[in-house]
Amino acid sequence: MHFEEKIALNKALFSSLYDKEIQCFKSPLKAYRTRAEFSIYHHENGEISYAMFENKKKIPIEKFDIADEKIQDCMPILLNNLNENLKHKLFGVEFLATKLDLSITLLFHKNIELIIQDLQELAEKLNLKLIARSRGKKLVFNGENLRQALKINTNEFLYEFNNDCFIQPNTFINEKMIEWVVSCIGSDFKQDLLELYCGYGNFTIALARNFNKVLATEISKKNIEFALKNCVLNSIENIIFTRLSSEELSQALKKEREFNRLKGIDLDSFKISHVLVDPPRAGLDLSVIELIKNYENIIYISCNPITLKENLEILCQSHEILNLAFFDQFANTPHLECGVHLRKKLSIS
Numbered sequence: 001m002h003f004e005e006k007i008a009l010n011k012a013l014f015s016s017l018y019d020k021e022i023q024c025f026k027s028p029l030k031a032y033r034t035r036a037e038f039s040i041y042h043h044e045n046g047e048i049s050y051a052m053f054e055n056k057k058k059i060p061i062e063k064f065d066i067a068d069e070k071i072q073d074c075m076p077i078l079l080n081n082l083n084e085n086l087k088h089k090l091f092g093v094e095f096l097a098t099k100l101d102l103s104i105t106l107l108f109h110k111n112i113e114l115i116i117q118d119l120q121e122l123a124e125k126l127n128l129k130l131i132a133r134s135r136g137k138k139l140v141f142n143g144e145n146l147r148q149a150l151k152i153n154t155n156e157f158l159y160e161f162n163n164d165c166f167i168q169p170n171t172f173i174n175e176k177m178i179e180w181v182v183s184c185i186g187s188d189f190k191q192d193l194l195e196l197y198c199g200y201g202n203f204t205i206a207l208a209r210n211f212n213k214v215l216a217t218e219i220s221k222k223n224i225e226f227a228l229k230n231c232v233l234n235s236i237e238n239i240i241f242t243r244l245s246s247e248e249l250s251q252a253l254k255k256e257r258e259f260n261r262l263k264g265i266d267l268d269s270f271k272i273s274h275v276l277v278d279p280p281r282a283g284l285d286l287s288v289i290e291l292i293k294n295y296e297n298i299i300y301i302s303c304n305p306i307t308l309k310e311n312l313e314i315l316c317q318s319h320e321i322l323n324l325a326f327f328d329q330f331a332n333t334p335h336l337e338c339g340v341h342l343r344k345k346l347s348i349s
Contacts, residue, residue: 001334007326010305010336014324017312023325025176029066032331035169036067036095040087048087050075066331068097068171077126078104085118096163098148099171103129103163112137131163152178152206158233161200161226168202170329177339178206180325181276181299184341185210188297191273196246196288200226203276203301204241205234214239215270217249240265246284250291273297283307286314293318298342303329308338319344 007024014022041051041060049060064072074095082090092107112119112134123130123141130141148159152175161167168174181203190211198204198216200223208214216239218224227241243261244252251257253267275292277284278301284292292298293315300315302308312321319342327337 001332003328003331006328006334006336010326010338013305013309014312017309017316018321018324020324023180023323025173025180025325025327027170027173027328027331029331031065031067031069031072032170032172033066033071034068034097034171035167036064036071038064038093040090040092042087046087047083048079048090050079050093067095070097070102071095074102074104074126074128078128081122081126082106086115086122094163096146096167098146100149101129101146103131103144103146105131105133105163108132108134110134112139150175150178150206152182155206157205159200159202159205159226159230160233162222165200165220165223165226168329173327173329173337174202177301177327177337178203180327180339181207181301182210184299184323184339185274185297189273191271193274193276194270194272194292194295195276196249196292197278197280198227198241199223199278201230201239201241203278204239205230205236207276208236208239211274212238213270215265215267215272216241217244217246219243219245246288246291250287253291274299277301281307284311289314296344298340300338300340300342302338302340303335305336305338308340312340312342315342 003026011022038050038052039058041049041058051058051060089108089110090106091109094105096103112132116139119130119132119139120141129143131144132139144162145160146162150157193207193211193214195204195214195216198218204214204216221243224241224243231239244259248259252259252262272295274297275295276299277292281304283304289311298319321340322343323341325339327339329335329337
């Protein structure tokens with residue numbers, strides 16, 4: 001789907017809620033995708049190729065020009081080496097790239113412990129961060145953590161994460177999204193930030209200097225570990241990360257329940273002026289909406305315009321939309337990322 005068509009469809013979707021100008025951020029058409037996952041096609045001559053599914057049929061491919069250049073450069077070199085002695089029972093290859101690193105995951109239908117030596121030699125020969133998986137087993141060669149550097153306006157922020165973290169798949173658009181959030185809060189009266197679904201701190205780290213304190217929640221233990229590490233990498237000391245679901249946080253803020261994970265954290269000390277949410281495709285459930293509608297400013301990042309609109313129809317009873325933005329995370333597809341900045345209405349009839 002072309003960019004202009006995608007924008008027009010989504011403008012129409014939100015027209016009943018917002019009729020002002022919408023900021024639109026266009027992605028590069030090539031070399032933008034930082035994650036690429038391929039099936040493996042086994043030819044009759046014994047050789048293998050990368051493959052993708054089209055109409056449920058596996059189609060061999062030779063190149064993937066929307067992938068990050070590190071991935072494109074590595075694909076033929078890796079394939080040649082896999083064809084030498086690692087193609088048996090191989091059914092998938094996953095690439096993950098950042099500005100600074102590249103990792104590769106090989107998926108096998110056999111016990112990978114039987115081929116440790118071959119995997120080790122491949123990782124050393126190509127100087128790769130290599131992960132191999134089979135049922136119930138995982139082997140890591142040369143480490144699995146990746147480093148990332150994002151430039152947000154004139155500032156650079158450093159991150160570390162691994163393949164198990166949720167990662168924005170388009171670094172160019174990710175930077176634009178963070179810059180847009182910064183621009184939304186720029187002229188607001190700011191005190192403290194509450195962030196739900198913070199992941200490894202993708203937004204949190206870049207926003208922290210704009211607030212006195214930040215309370216950020218995430219259910220994944222591994223994401224919290226990386227978020228704490230990313231604070232150290234960027235010398236940030238005003239963020240408190242907690243491993244709570246949004247429902248649990250709501251219970252804690254309402255003093256309905258106490259959590260050991262909040263021991264030593266004085267929730268009453270936070271003067272929250274802004275809330276940032278970046279939920280999964282299902283959007284926000286009613287308990288989270290009831291929580292965040294109590295705050296003056298809400299910034300909502302969404303990967304699903306349909307569930308976003310459903311949530312906004314409730315939020316717009318108490319808040320008004322100040323800004324709406326579209327981010328073309330996956331060029332030439334129907335997918336669109338959205339950003340909404342809402343402020344509490346002065347009076348509610």
